[in-house]
């Protein structure tokens with residue numbers, strides 16, 4: 001029996017481990033499928049990480065190293081090249097690696113920190129051929145930054161997620177020509193600062209309300225046809241335009257990797273793709289916690305670390321038998337606010353509620369309602385789907401309620 | 412000098428090579444692509460048809476029924492997944508009812524066993540997700556599913572284990588007749604053989620023409636498909652066909668042996684023999700598939716297109732105009748189902764042409780299944796991992812494929828040489844992320860095992876390079 005098993009050794013897994021350690025837990029094991037700790041940050045060699053957490057502009061590997069160094073210093077055990085194959089409701093973990101073969105571990109508590117994966121091309125049903133030269137942006141990032149190879153020289157990017165924006169700049173710096181970033185929606189899904197620093201600074205056009213409708217080329221990609229879409233996101237054929245290129249990068253969304261959570265019968269949210277959690281980041285299965293991109297996709301790693309610290313600390317409380325619940329409040333949203341994390345509150349205390357909106361809105365109020373009564377309201381100048389927002393929920397608002405509604409009001 | 416050269420490493424050429432490899436013969440398969448199963452045998456419905464479709468007394472009917480009979484044992488010997496899931500031809504109106512009766516009669520004449528017509532209630536009991544508007548169906552319990560490229564790869568692998576040779580990237584361009592043998596050449600290479608079988612699929616007419624055989628032509632008919640996530644594989648358990656009409660055979664919905672759900676094919680005559688793109692109109696037709704309720708198209712993982720080889724006679728063409736040279740053309744559906752019987756038919760003809768067939772006593776019909784590791788018990792897996800650590804390193808996370816299995820796919824006949832070859836043999840890169848995570852790692856393994864530079868790894872041979880050089884080279 002191990003006290004705490006953490007699945008995933010990226011920023012979420014490491015922060016959670018450190019927080020649990022600081023809360024007194026010593027019997028910890030991190031399982032990581034990659035050959036090193038650090039997760040996706042290993043390939044994010046650009047800067048901009050750590051502004052909130054450390055007040056510094058760090059690169060991904062530098063940010064990860066701050067945590068990894070602590071893991072080494074404290075001697076927190078971890079196994080690399082180790083793939084978790086299954087977890088059960090009873091917190092039995094099955095994993096495999098080269099040295100131990102397939103093995104089982106029973107844990108008192110588990111923290112899920114498996115991260116997310118990119119949505120692949122197949123899911124988009126783009127017509128045309130199936131040549132080489134089409135990669136998700138993250139795969140291209142790995143090829144360039146880790147492997148040291150260029151996927152191509154003449155690039156179109158579909159989707160304006162942050163990795164796509166970062167790769168637009170990266171490919172340009174490596175001498176490739178990035179012709180355009182096409183975004184299906186009328187707004188970008190990426191951070192405003194990335195649009196500025198990765199596209200505008202390099203004169204790369206961002207074509208909003210555009211998509212790729214056809215792929216050309218038999219062996220290697222030779223071009224794509226793009227078109228404007230109407231407000232129902234259907235391509236307008238008269239606007240079709242052929243762009244010759246040898247590479248198409250896709251940055252069309254990230255999906256939390258929850259196959260293992262399903263095997264443990266954890267309740268998942270159809271909106272976030274991650275587990276439904278309480279303020280402690282505990283899932284519907286007691287003693288199993290989740291944090292980082294496996295819970296919901298974050299745009300800044302700083303918030304991942306914050307979230308993982310909560311999960312680590314609360315998993316420690318759970319292991320020590322200190323976790324208590326005294327209330328049950330569900331947080332509901334109105335659709336304009338797509339989701340909140342947490343979705344459920346079981347303890348009366350001050351809580352930061354994170355949320356994302358479904359569209360770009362200006363001059364809005366975020367209202368929290370108990371029935372018809374607005375119990376809290378906060379003004380925001382602009383909210384966008386690409387940027388995670390948060391509000392502070394005071395403990396006293398939780399008195400005697402079973403449901404609170406988060407609503408977005410345009411003023 | 413070979414005894415038999417087979418042009419084309421599709422399921423027809425592959426099944427022939429395997430059947431011939433039981434005899435004391437020197438056999439060589441010539442294939443123009445960088446891998447086997449790159450033509451119609453890669454992209455089709457994977458249905459082992461029961462045999463009620465083809466006109467009575469046609470070669471199609473005879474070989475389909477015989478081939479389908481042979482298939483379970485062949486699949487067993489080759490370790491290929493085969494599932495006898497049964498098929499349903501679903502009817503919606505009076506016209507369909509009439510057609511279903513005709514299909515039933517035809518099936519009986521063709522020798523299909525256990526066919527029956529079932530009513531709406533039984534249909535919905537068998538398949539709860541079938542359209543509420545369906546009123547009856549032809550039920551063919553002998554219908555089955557198989558993975559067509561897995562079968563082709565395994566057949567050719569088994570033939571090679573029994574001594575057959577395979578030459579890839581060998582596009583037959585010239586064939587010269589000599590006294591008692593043939594000289595077959597690509598731009599780079601020449602082989603000689605006493606007998607030649609043309610199993611070049613879509614290009615079988617072009618190959619026949621080289622020796623002056625203009626007796627048939629083959630044209631491509633597109634079939635587009637959408638493949639859905641394994642989550643959806645349980646939507647139906649049978650292969651569900653629409654009743655054929657004057658407009659065509661309609662779109663089928665079927666589970667695959669790997670547990671995905673397949674929707675397709677469309678049907679469109681074209682002229683370009685290499686045109687396998689998917690189209691917006693094609694998707695539209697597939698989205699309209701109406702035999703099954705609520706197909707979750709948002710769970711699509713990929714789409715693809717195959718080309719049927721439609722022959723000029725309407726039937727399979729297995730013919731010869733010169734001694735020692737046999738052509739198999741127009742092998743459209745049910746060519747996959749019929750392939751074992753097509754092999755027998757061709758071998759009979761080769762015998763008539765004078766090929767001496769002597770059984771080898773060391774012929775081994777068995778091939779270790781490509782998924783032996785995946786299917787092994789935990790204890791057996793651990794024993795393997797202890798011996799060879801590569802089986803403990805998971806490379807493809809979505810489908811849980813280990814480095815050991817990838818290395819095996821490279822070194823087992825017929826070895827994979829490119830990314831798609833690894834995908835078809837191991838399922839690595841075929842899962843939810845479609846290779847997003849594991850592609851660079853697989854490139855490293857290919858590069859190391861084949862001792863070729865990382866830069867030269869391709870998606871599927873030819874000019875399908877994955878990368879264009881090192882970073883900083885472009886600057």
Ligand SMILES: Cc1cc2nc3c(=O)[nH]c(=O)nc-3n(C[C@H](O)[C@H](O)[C@H](O)COP(=O)(O)OP(=O)(O)OC[C@H]3O[C@@H](n4cnc5c(N)ncnc54)[C@H](O)[C@@H]3O)c2cc1C
Nearest residue numbers: 419421423450451452458583612634718719745746747748
């Ligand atoms: C859309 C679709 C759906 C189908 N569904 C089914 C089904 O459900 N059940 C069923 O039983 N059948 C089905 N079929 C039919 C089945 O796929 C074919 O009958 C079968 O795959 C034909 O095999 P083949 O070996 O003749 O052709 P191919 O697999 O096309 O092989 C021919 C090979 O020859 C090579 N070649 C060509 N020219 C040369 C040259 N000059 N030199 C060297 N090599 C050359 C090609 O590269 C290719 O590899 C379907 C077909 C299609 C297209």
